[in-house]
Amino acid sequence: MAYIISGMAESKKWKRHPKFRDLRISSDGSDFLLNDKLLRIRDHKIKNGKILKVVMINRTYYSVPKLILETWGPPKPEDGRQYFAMYRDGNKENLYPKNLYWGTQLMNKEDLFERDLKLSRLTKDQTYEAFERNQYRGESIASIARDMKVSDMAIHRAIKRINRKVKAKEEK
Incomplete structure (x- = not known):
């Protein structure tokens, strides 16, 4: 179910994350609300040296593209393979759900x-x-x-x- 919340610069559509019930994500993927508090999207360097967009929930980092896909995108395929949130255009700043897909390759x-x-x-x-x-x-x-x-x-x-x-x- 999508919600419209105003009070920010403009009104946006929001949707609850299926796993984190108190987490809402905007339709453009730019904002995350946890218990009505805006979460900060950070760049986090992971083991292989790549930079990943993350938010912190309960002192744990979670992948922003993955959370967006889980909320706004199609369900992750359940065929036994490991899937990752991938960018269609390769631009890691473009967090729109339509730019994200479930891919099996870790590297583009x-x-x-x-x-x-x-x-x-x-x-x-x-x-x-x-x-x-x-x-x-x-x-x-x-x-x-x-x-x-x-x-x-x-x-x-x-x-x-x-x-x-x-x-x-x-x-x-």
């Missing part, structure tokens, strides 16, 4: 690209340079590898990484 495509870069012998700029030289200037992978003093396979992987990123953007 941009996170995978960044992780691959950390494991690469090439910097981000070198990766883009290798891609540009191979795809647009027609240089061979071997000559680029010699110039950058890395293996042919490092260049091949860098080009493949950029191709995956370009293909993912075209699919959107």
